Amino acid sequence: MNDRPRFSAREIAALQDACTARWHREDGLPIPEADAWLRTVAEQHAANFELWHTEDRARTPGASDAELATVKRAIDRINQRRNDLAEACDTQLLDALRPLHLPQANAPLHSESPGLMIDRLSILSLKLFHTEEQIARADAPAGHAEKNRERLRILREQREDLVSCLDALWQQVMAGERRFKLYRQLKMYNDPDLNPAMYGSPSGS
Structure with missing residues (x-):
């Protein structure tokens, strides 16, 4: 970012839509060429994209217990990345x-950070x-559309x-009228030192 941070929620939404359409057409999750800020936004969106479609797999009728366990572990891993990248958005903005x-420092605090709103x-x-x-959908029942x-x-x-x-929040921050903080999600379920199902089991000891 330059001396005056570039920020547009409308640009962010347009980037997310473009990525969503592209990733449904192409294999993989190619991140578009952009500055470091918008690349982080796109990477955060990629985590949500992957999470969305992995959660769909968890609801597949007839999935075996082993398949569901594999998907559940993937969901936990992707969700951790999603939250880490939302925090990375806030970190870049604060930097x-x-x-x-x-x-x-004395401006009223906004309860939700830009990174969480971007998520x-x-x-x-x-x-x-x-x-x-x-x-x-051509095969949808009557009234579905x-x-x-x-x-x-x-x-x-x-x-x-x-x-x-x-966009209003950002304008207020730039004017010194509002502030936001980096809120760490502090997820516990992936941490072997904090999740009792992990540290309390023989395999986790």
């Missing part, structure tokens, strides 16, 4: 703000894509609201 002596935008992008898929058009309308409104709120 870019520090030379400007921002956020103002919510990522999930909304995936919901929008898959809802549009359902509208286009109409139901999903209403769902799509709500999702678009929710994302527009979140984009506006995130």
Whole structure:
């Protein structure tokens, strides 16, 4: 980032949508060429993309216990990466703000950080894509498309609201009127020192 951090929630949402469409067409999760900031945003979205489709596998009818166990472990691993990258978004923003002596220490605290809001935008992008898929389904039962058009309308409104709120937060931070903090998720389930199912078992000792 340059002296004045570049930030646009609308640009973030557009990047997430472009990645969502591309990753459904192509194998793998290629991260687009971009600056370090937008690459982190795209990597965070890639974790949500992988998590979404891995969770779908957990709901496959007839999946064996062994298959479900494998998927569950994958979900835990991907979810950890998702949270780590949301924190990385906040870290990059705070690093870019520090030379400007921002956020103002005495400004009112915003309870949700930009990284967590970006994570919510990522999930909304995936919901929008898959809802549009359902509208286009040729084999869907009667009323399915109409139901999903209403769902799509709500999702678009929710994302527009979140984009506006995130851009407003950033403008307030830049003006010294609001501040945010890095909130560590401190997940316990993947830590062999904190999860009793891991440290309390013979294999974890």
